[in-house]
Amino acid sequence: MRRGFTLIEVLVALAIFALGAIVLGAAYVNVLNAYEIAQQSNQADQDLRFARAQLLAEPDRATVEKGDDFESGNGRRVKWHATIESTGVADLHRVTFVCELTNASGGALPAVTETFTVLRPTWSDPVETAKLRQDASDRIKELQGVKP
Numbered sequence: 001m002r003r004g005f006t007l008i009e010v011l012v013a014l015a016i017f018a019l020g021a022i023v024l025g026a027a028y029v030n031v032l033n034a035y036e037i038a039q040q041s042n043q044a045d046q047d048l049r050f051a052r053a054q055l056l057a058e059p060d061r062a063t064v065e066k067g068d069d070f071e072s073g074n075g076r077r078v079k080w081h082a083t084i085e086s087t088g089v090a091d092l093h094r095v096t097f098v099c100e101l102t103n104a105s106g107g108a109l110p111a112v113t114e115t116f117t118v119l120r121p122t123w124s125d126p127v128e129t130a131k132l133r134q135d136a137s138d139r140i141k142e143l144q145g146v147k148p
Contacts, residue, residue, distance in 0.1 A: 044101055047072045048112055051080040051099045061123040064095075075104030084123060090132040091121040 005013075050072070058064045067081025080099040087094050095118050101109040121129075 040103075043072075043074050044076070044109060047076055047078045047101060048099050051078050052097060052114070055080065055082055055095070055097055056118065059120075059122040064123070077102040086128065087117065088132065090129045090136065091119055091124050093118050093120055093123055 051068075051070075054068060055064055061084060064082050065084060067079065069077065069079035071077055078099065078101055080097065082098070083096040085094045085096075086092075095116055097114045097116070098111055099114075100111045103109060
């Protein structure tokens with residue numbers, strides 16, 4: 001008597017094998033897509049860091065508020081500008097930084113807005129700085145009990 005697999009058993013085994021191969025193939029494609037998205041996100045972060053470095057390296061306040069735009073190495077267009085506000089402390093500024101990225105195909109990525117505080121004497125108005133320093137000196141003398 002011969003023992004072997006019937007045609008139905010072979011077809012069921014092939015169907016299970018094919019289903020497993022499809023699931024593994026789909027998982028592999030998802031991993032590749034996730035890797036590509038992570039790489040694009042990393043490139044966008046690098047563009048954002050470069051734009052922020054340009055802002056922080058600029059000594060002229062008017063140039064910073066006007067902003068700049070450049071094309072990154074990967075075909076993205078990066079455009080940034082900033083709003084600078086006085087904090088009431090001499091030479092200390094609150095900066096609202098806005099960076100817009102456009103990918104190589106022309107699609108805009110969501111704009112990134114960051115707010116941070118920067119000590120930058122070259123961005124200050126000399127008259128306002130002198131007044132703020134005098135006010136701070138007067139407050140210190142008052143706390144020490146010395147009359148100005």
